[in-house]
Amino acid sequence: MKKILLLGLLFFTVAFDAQKSSAFDVGEWFKFRIHYGLVTAGYATLEVKEAVRNNRKVYHAVGKGYTTGMSRWFFKVEDNYESYFDKATGKPYQFVRKIDEGGYTKNQEGFFNQDKNTILVKDYKNNTNNTFTTPENVQDIVSTFYYLRNHPNVDKLKVGESINVDMFFDDETTKFKLKFIGREDVDTKFGTVPCMIFRPLVQKGRVFKEEESLTVWISSDDNKVPVRIKASLMVGSIKADLDAFKGLANPFEIKVKK
DSSP states (O other): OHHHHHHHHHHHHHHHHHHHTOSOOTTOEEEEEEEETTEEEEEEEEEEEEEEETTEEEEEEEEEEEEOTTHHHHOOEEEEEEEEEETTTOOEEEEEEEEEETTEEEEEEEEEETTTTEEEEEETTTTEEEEEEOOTTOBOHHHHHHHHHTOTTTTTOOTTOEEEEEEEETTEEEEEEEEEEEEEEEEETTEEEEEEEEEEOOOBTTTBSSTTOEEEEEESSTTOOEEEEEEEBSSSEEEEEEEEEEOOSSOOOOSEEO
């Protein structure tokens, strides 16, 4: 009888820990200030909602980015990225990409068939439908972010090691590589936040100077909150800092509060 009680207690503890281990949940919301030095160029938001796909409740992540003030005169940006992905597996069911970046526009939806390893992309701007073959466990650009936050190895990486993800973007599957650089305490408007530093592998040439021109600081706590992003561009550099948040799934670790 004692063994049964102990096993039951152990099962409950493990189940409770597993439930707590998720880095995010419905209701999470971030706002980032994008800036060149002291000049604010725009803002970006990320929000986790809930929706139903294939008769199942799924996560619905919505990312929006937009320029503000004088920046809109030089380079107007209005971006909307969405992803619907499974709560248990993290596999995406659908993505939405509707963007306007200085006149460069796209209006697409993608529908994943994870059983057949295909994706149907509907391009509303060009009035086309195309089906592409994908590898197993493929992600879209938004679901990749959430998938990596819950990745079992994200806290175990040694400096120089990477996590690779198959990501579908711009009508093709690419190997998205996230390289661990080290750890650092970051001074934010909320206080000093212990962070892990990563460099995503990006496409060299059109916008970025090098493949490792993008650096991301992620909180070391269980939330894995993006605290700061720095990009070295062909002309200058730009930063995005966490400006506001709510609905975190876990306590936000701050060493020294402001």
